[in-house]
Amino acid sequence: GQGPEGIARGPDGRPAPEARVHFRVARFIMEAGVKLGMRSIPIATACTIYHKFFCETSLDAYDPYLIAMSSIYLAGKVEEQHLRTRDIINVSNRYFNPSGEPLELDSRFWELRDSIVQCELLMLRVLRFQVSFQHPHKYLLHYLVSLKNWLNRHSWQRTPVAVTAWALLRDSYHGGLCLRFQAQHIAVAVLYLALQVYGVEVPAEVEAEKPWWQVFSDDLTKPIIDNIVSDLIQIYTMDTEIP
Template sequence: MGVSSPSSTTTPLTPITITSGTSFKRRYKACFTKRQLATLTSLKKSAGLAAKEATARHASCKFIQDVGKKLGFPQTTISTAQALYHRFYVYYSIREYAPQDISVTCVFVASKIEETIKKLKDVFVAVHSVKYPGSKELDPENVSEERRRKIIGYEKLLLETLCFDFQFRHPYEYVIKFVKWVQAFQTLDAKRLAHKAYSLAVDSYRTSLCVEYPAHTIAAGCIYLASRLLKEEDPEFHGLAEEQPWDQLLLSRIDDIEDVCQQILDLYICSGAHNATAQYTRIKIELNEQAHRRGPDPNMDDVTRQEMKARTPDWEFDGTTPLDVVNTNQHTVSYHFSTNAP
């Protein structure tokens, strides 16, 4: 069985000092455990901003989605921009960098990564159109040089945060592959299931799931949740069979699949989406009861279980933190890439 959860021992939580005060080593880390995210929140001194950051995250991801659509970007480019936003704020606080400026930067950088390139002035025009839908179209020549320079500066900072690693995998391709795989050994309304799971995967980028789990695990959770939702809407719907070992077939731990479902349901409950709060709450309760009956994963040791356990940041550093030092330009940084063959 494939294990989807990131290991806490393969890469450092934060850049590590190799020559005191002057040189740091940074490695790109694809996924973070819940404990690592809580620790980073404490290092950012953002423990008291959790609600504000969540509100900003939802608003910014919707803003990125609207700007991306205005620019005619495919969903892959939009999702890359949203993933960039989440990854940036793993290390930085909204107290230091305005979410809207970072959102614009993420759209601009994502267009380059996904080779759907737009000029920065075109991005500014789309941003103005989304912010002021009834107003006259912005003349790009009216954009101040200071604003352009700010976004270019943030672009450099964002690229450094990524450790110049531009490999993004999205759950969409796995949704299609998994549905086709399941259809091969059971009766399935494949088209409806894939369409619903794809929609859930799009919405998953309004949460921080993309920095917690690999794309195939997010896809597995979206398919699992889509099947439950469609079965409730239509009793005749042929979804995932109850008796199958979906953790093995979808190459992810069942706890992780359920956590993906839970976070998407939390998003819908908080936003009041689809006027189905009661339904989403009931499914959350059912998933909790299912997990309780199953018990803890017998293949997971206590240390890893604590690493994966949800945790609310409850402490902050006094004075300068290691992350404060790393997030400055007063040192030399070396970026290290994986040498493993694909």
């Protein structure tokens, strides 16, 4: 599985098959979440519940897409954006059969609905009811505002740093970064990477004489940033390898 040391790798150094499965299923959670009108925090919670569940159990024992559907359902409750199981089933059905008909309310539908509800109870037990998480979103929002005031307006407007940082944060949920690193650290790291991508220099704070990222998060070190960035890059590597 995905241990604390980052994305699991096979003997050839490429991401292990289960990491690829989790990548694909996390993408399903994100796309289904958007179609269900979920906000970004509930989607992030759904992905985190999913990854956390598979840190505790093995991929062979459970259908990852059923776990994903239950994660969406559970995240809706945790984040108080309640979803109907019926909508989750319909959106998922359309995801797998884009040209197919909506599921009839027949025995198959009710079985699936029961499975989602049963699975939710199982997940709550496996996760010992710890299903609310600190996400990096609020920190990133705060850091972006501070940084915008710090940089000159020209270099801020010329480059889509904010858009890129949000995209990196969203994509980080394809893997289990959210379980391995602190929320503040992830927020700083996606910002760090976004600035690097566009070659934007942040002037050091004169009085502080320390790099901007340390001003935002004083217990953050350069090796932690490097680890997060490296995990993010591994996710993008998988994206190019997975059809």
